[in-house]
Amino acid sequence: DIQMTQSPSSLSASLGDRVTITCGASQSISYYLNWYQQKPGKAPKVLIYSASSLQGGVPSRFSGSGSGTDFTLTISNLQPEDFATYYCQQSYSTPWTFGPGTKVEIK
Amino acid sequence: QVKLQESGPGLVKPSQTLSLTCTVSGGSINSGNYYWSWIRQHPGKGLEWIGYISYSGTTDYNPSLKSRVTISVDTSKNEFSLRLSSVTAADTAVYHCARLRSSWFDPWGQGTLVIVSS
Numbered sequence: 001d002i003q004m005t006q007s008p009s010s011l012s013a014s015l016g017d018r019v020t021i022t023c024g025a026s027q028s029i030s031y032y033l034n035w036y037q038q039k040p041g042k043a044p045k046v047l048i049y050s051a052s053s054l055q056g057g058v059p060s061r062f063s064g065s066g067s068g069t070d071f072t073l074t075i076s077n078l079q080p081e082d083f084a085t086y087y088c089q090q091s092y093s094t095p096w097t098f099g100p101g102t103k104v105e106i107k
Numbered sequence: 108q109v110k111l112q113e114s115g116p117g118l119v120k121p122s123q124t125l126s127l128t129c130t131v132s133g134g135s136i137n138s139g140n141y142y143w144s145w146i147r148q149h150p151g152k153g154l155e156w157i158g159y160i161s162y163s164g165t166t167d168y169n170p171s172l173k174s175r176v177t178i179s180v181d182t183s184k185n186e187f188s189l190r191l192s193s194v195t196a197a198d199t200a201v202y203h204c205a206r207l208r209s210s211w212f213d214p215w216g217q218g219t220l221v222i223v224s225s
């Protein structure tokens with residue numbers, strides 16, 4: 001199985017901040033990396049697919065980059081509705097695997 | 108727009124079989140090159156992919172659960188189902204269904220909590 005890591009596991013940030021979350025894969029996964037946002041009690045929602053493609057309806061302050069084993073999710077100008085947990089997921093090979101998550105909290 | 112909704116018992120006894128159904132609305136389970144998936148989330152923990160099925164019945168399962176998992180589809184009811192046998196407390200989780208679109212999951216169902224306890 002491809003193991004996914006994320007850092008940090010949690011962070012505190014203020015409204016308007018630029019936030020960066022990193023995701024690593026245990027082997028090269030090309031650009032087969034997706035990012036999800038999950039709020040408490042809600043289903044995850046895809047933000048970014050194929051490493052850098054913005055899902056329709058997702059604000060442009062979200063962006064993704066990377067390839068191979070190292071990936072980044074950036075949230076620019078953090079908004080109140082962005083406080084949530086973020087997960088990366090590799091779709092290079094089954095079993096699909098997810099990172100452990102990064103919780104973004106209000107400072 | 109497509110919506111998914113999980114249903115099934117919220118409490119299952121150890122050693123029994125967990126059975127859940129995902130009803131798809133707003134679109135046909137037959138349409139497009141989609142696969143229909145189950146994903147679970149242990150309380151306060153991360154996400155674990157369980158498996159998927161196509162409308163024609165092609166399946167793929169997580170090897171860690173493969174010996175206990177069956178996913179089936181009923182196109183006449185526009186739903187697909189999960190069966191997980193010989194459950195233990197370690198199977199207590201929120202179970203989500205989701206559509207696998209190309210290589211990402213979208214949309215997801217709200218999720219249903221299943222507790223394994225006697």
